[in-house]
Amino acid sequence: MAVAEPESTRRRRAPRADAIRNQEAIVEAATKVLAEQGTAVDVREIARLSGVGMGTLYRHFPKKEDLVKTVLRQDFTKWAESARLAAIDAEDPWAALTDFFWQALTGYARHRAIVENFALTWSDPDLEGIQQLRLVIERLCDGAKGVLRPGVTTDDLLLLLVSLGHAVQVTDDCRPQMWHRLLHISLDGLRADHREPLPARHSTGTWSPRSRTPSSGCRETR
Amino acid sequence: MAVAEPESTRRRRAPRADAIRNQEAIVEAATKVLAEQGTAVDVREIARLSGVGMGTLYRHFPKKEDLVKTVLRQDFTKWAESARLAAIDAEDPWAALTDFFWQALTGYARHRAIVENFALTWSDPDLEGIQQLRLVIERLCDGAKGVLRPGVTTDDLLLLLVSLGHAVQVTDDCRPQMWHRLLHISLDGLRADHREPLPARHSTGTWSPRSRTPSSGCRETR
Amino acid sequence: MAVAEPESTRRRRAPRADAIRNQEAIVEAATKVLAEQGTAVDVREIARLSGVGMGTLYRHFPKKEDLVKTVLRQDFTKWAESARLAAIDAEDPWAALTDFFWQALTGYARHRAIVENFALTWSDPDLEGIQQLRLVIERLCDGAKGVLRPGVTTDDLLLLLVSLGHAVQVTDDCRPQMWHRLLHISLDGLRADHREPLPARHSTGTWSPRSRTPSSGCRETR
Amino acid sequence: MAVAEPESTRRRRAPRADAIRNQEAIVEAATKVLAEQGTAVDVREIARLSGVGMGTLYRHFPKKEDLVKTVLRQDFTKWAESARLAAIDAEDPWAALTDFFWQALTGYARHRAIVENFALTWSDPDLEGIQQLRLVIERLCDGAKGVLRPGVTTDDLLLLLVSLGHAVQVTDDCRPQMWHRLLHISLDGLRADHREPLPARHSTGTWSPRSRTPSSGCRETR
DNA sequence: TATGAATGAGCATTCATTCAT
DNA sequence: AATGAATGAATGCTCATTCAT
Structure with a gap:
């Protein structure tokens, strides 16, 4: 017609x-x-x-970079989507969070280029990759207000994802499931029963255990 | 002559x-x-x-690699030592653990090559680098038996260190202290008041949230 | 249908x-x-x-070259025509010559491909481009017999055009009118009051200032 | 010692x-x-x-460019020097000028890269190539004050060299000596017996034959 | 027949490693 | 033994020309 x-x-x-x-x-x-x-x-x-x-x-x-960015964008999207879907029919907000992390870490954490670039996507506006995940996490975070330890932000969860993603990659070859335990531990640390406040977000008065001055690190000259 | x-x-x-x-x-x-x-x-x-x-x-x-390995070995050692020393005069076992992580993450996490290669040291027998840290952590772990959640192993802590090290590096440029919060969360998840057992160590019957089957990840073709 | x-x-x-x-x-x-x-x-x-x-x-x-040649042929023609027209209503033969050069150099000397290829058109029979100009010049040359220095040929004027065209292009960016002076000088050298004969046309017995043997040039090995 | x-x-x-x-x-x-x-x-x-x-x-x-510049610098220098030497033992200032041009055009005008870049050296301060020649010409120019048409500048002679150099290259293959005549003509135009002033150096009120407005050139859109 | 996608040799440049001095 | 010059395969990218649709 x-x-x-x-x-x-x-x-x-x-x-x-x-x-x-x-x-x-x-x-x-x-x-x-x-x-x-x-x-x-x-x-x-x-x-x-x-x-x-x-x-x-x-x-x-x-440019090679164009291809890389296209792939990353797509894979970040797929990643975020698959993790979102995994969380969508959870029984309760906490399960949703758990499922999200589980799927996210299972799904793409072995993607070399993604892990390589996860860092960069904090700042690179071209790669909204991380934003996709942020959005999903934000919703989960909001939904889990009651069960989440007070003060936990979307960015905390995002960084946790990056962090654990690296762990997944590190152990992928020889200890494929070791990260499960780390996830478990971290999630427990995120629960509401931890009432102790987290260190300030943009701490100038840096939190440190017993006010220890950090010392003798590398690259001090920088 | x-x-x-x-x-x-x-x-x-x-x-x-x-x-x-x-x-x-x-x-x-x-x-x-x-x-x-x-x-x-x-x-x-x-x-x-x-x-x-x-x-x-x-x-x-x-080979270039030989030099890299030598340096890494040495830096891993220095790293382990400085973190060990940071923990040594803590008031209690838990503070020791805390101080150790703090120092370790503050000190060497920005060492590009170390973080880059931390992964490899899991499997590469040439690089006993990680072993040095293992030793230190093992002692801390033993000493903290009572305050540490049951079932937490040295390797868990080691992997946590790797994982957080990556987070430090990722945020170093734009959010330099953001990892403090992650450390806090993780340490809280490690405390003894979490009595729920961790997933099996070499889980064949993989732990998963609500027995969800992991699906649609990347690199399945491998 | x-x-x-x-x-x-x-x-x-x-x-x-x-x-x-x-x-x-x-x-x-x-x-x-x-x-x-x-x-x-x-x-x-x-x-x-x-x-x-x-x-x-x-x-x-x-072939790309075919297109280039077509364009050059056409542009050479247009060029020749515009220069011819500029000369046509001059008061006297000398003014005709002057106007011709003026128009030719003003009009097309910045045409990159033309100047680039002017050289080739000496020998390439496909590109009769230069022939068009030759024709025009020939007529001007004939008409200016009396005022032109004896012995000056059409080809001399043609080559002068090529030569000055290059000068125009070279100075176009930074000294746009500098070639005017060169044209002036050359035209003066062409006048009839210079009675000294020009060097032989196909000189085997090469003219040279005071019979100096040319020496130590480049590409002698050729 | x-x-x-x-x-x-x-x-x-x-x-x-x-x-x-x-x-x-x-x-x-x-x-x-x-x-x-x-x-x-x-x-x-x-x-x-x-x-x-x-x-x-x-x-x-x-960089390739470094090599090119090195070669050009050297060849420009050799070129300038050989032309200078050719002029040095001339009988009189005019012969010096003549010999200089002769040698310069005989010597290097077939050097592709030199001719290619002669244009650029007007503005590129890295390639003092042209400066070398300028210096030589300047001296000749000064020495020839009396026999040179008044108002002729060093730059005029330099541009003439560029211009004739192109003519040499153009005719090198099929009419190897044709440029001799052009040189002759140009030099004659440079003599003192031409008392008519040259067009202004930085003419804003552009000189043109019979005030003809330049028209219908190419690249008018520029 | 017109289209524009596909081809692949070619180019400037880098860097781990070897070797003459 | 120390030096640093030499090597050449590899890399990102371009463009005249061909070919499937």
Whole structure:
């Protein structure tokens, strides 16, 4: 029943069937190698794996960084979404939080490039990756107000995720489930029955155990 | 002409005075740049900074990796020692643990190469680095038996350290003290008042929140 | 539905309407960018600017060089024509010559591709570009017999044009009018009051100042 | 008689015999290919021709541009010097000027990279190449005050050189001596017997033959 | 036939490692 | 033994030309 095709259709000869296929192949291949080897991979490897020439790859992604960012954005989104879904039908707010972490750490923490870049996404506005997760966490955090220790912020949970994500990666090869225990411990520390306030958020008067002055660290010259 | 070589000859031909000095200079320089820039540094930079030629550097350390390992071994040791000392005159076992973590995270967590390689030291037998810390933690762990949640192992604490170390590094630039809160939370989760057992250590029957089957992670194809 | 194709079909299948339009668009676009950026431009740029696809462009001009030559041929013609017209209503033969140079240097000397390729057109029979100018100059030369120094040939004037064209381009950015003086000087050198004969045209017995043997040049090995 | 070697000698283990040889080989090879093919040559070609690896080439010249500039500087200097020497024992100031141009145009005008870059050296302070020639010309210009048309500047002569250099290059393949005539003409135009003043140096009130407004040039949109 | 996506050789540059001095 | 010059494979990226749709 479609009446005369909208103008745009006439102009933009839709069919980029193969182009789309290629783009997808590139992203797929990139996702794979970035997950496995991190952002240091040779672009040629991605091209080879996706079955396209260098030119094609660079037509779709003019800079390696563009491809990396595209993949990361997508994977962060997938990650956030899968973790969100895992939390959605939990019985109670606490279970939702638990399930979220579980899924998040199970799902993507072994993605080299993601873990590599999680750090950077704190500040890089191009990579809203972390924002996706922030949003999910924020909702969980709000929903868990009563069961969460007072003063715990979304950013605390986000950082916890980053932190545990690294633990997952570290132990992935030889102690694949060891992080379960760490998650357990951390979650327990987050419960409402800990009434002791957390150190100030932007502490200038730095909290330290028994006011010990930190000393003899490395890179003091900085 | 040479008369019977004196005993020393049998060993190795004494003149290692400068050789030792060189080796030390190399390691010192490497320590600095590895801490600052991670293992990606150009070997030339190390040679330049230590004032020796490339040849000398490669005589002492045939592969870049050898040098890196040497430095890491040493820095891990220093790290462990400084953290140990920080804990030694604590009032009670719990304070010792607290102080240990505090010092460890304050002191070396910004050492790029260390954090980069902490992961590897789990499995790499060449790098007993982590063992040094293990030893210290083991003692603290034993001493804190009563105040520590039952079932917490040395390895748990070690992994917690790795995990928090990453958090420190991630936030170092923009939120320098944010990890304090995470440490606080984690330590609280470690206390004896949490009587719930931790998930099994080498869980084959994997613990999971409400027996959820982990799904749709990345790199399943592996 | 198409009724029997009219005669034109035998010739070539009439529909060259758009083909011609395309060809024109391509040449127009190419003219612009070649003038602005020289022959190093990316062919894509030309395609984009002319609104046709790469395929179409390459259908009309199988090699980049073909397109360049077409454009140059055309621009040389336009150039020659505009310079001819500038000379046509001069008061006397000398003024005609002067006006010609003036117009030629003002008009096209900043056309990057033209200046770039002026050299080649001496020898390349495909590019009769220079011939167009030759024709014009020849007429001017003939008309100016009396006022021109004896022995000056059309080719001399042609080469002078090439030479000054380069000067125009060189100084275009920072000393836009500096070439005026050079033109003035050269024209004065062309006047009839210089009676000294010019060096032989195809001098084997090379003219040289005081028979100095040229020495130590570059590329002697060639 | 040399007393104790100066300190610097002790430190800087002089012998870079092969390094010097290599550097020379590189420059020599670069000189050759730059003269023949211009600055577009592949760096590999230079490396191959000089018999060194890429790394060696880049050790001596961290950027291609560095090598190019080094070669150009050297060749400009050689060029200026050879032209200066050619002028030095001329009988009179005018002959000096003539000989200078002769030698300059005979010597290096076929050096592709030099001609390519002559233009740029007007503005690029890194390439004092042109300055060398300027200096020589300046002296000749001063010395020829009486025989040179009044108002002729060093820059006029410099531009004439650039301009004629291009003519030499253009005709090198098919009409190798044609530029002799042009030089003759130009020099005649420079003589003192032309008393008509040259157009203003920084003419705002642009000189033009019969005040013709320049029109219909290319690149008007600029 | 027109389109623009695909190709891949080619280019400047880096860096771990080897080797002549 | 020490030096630092030499090596060359590898990397990110470009662009004239071809080809599937």
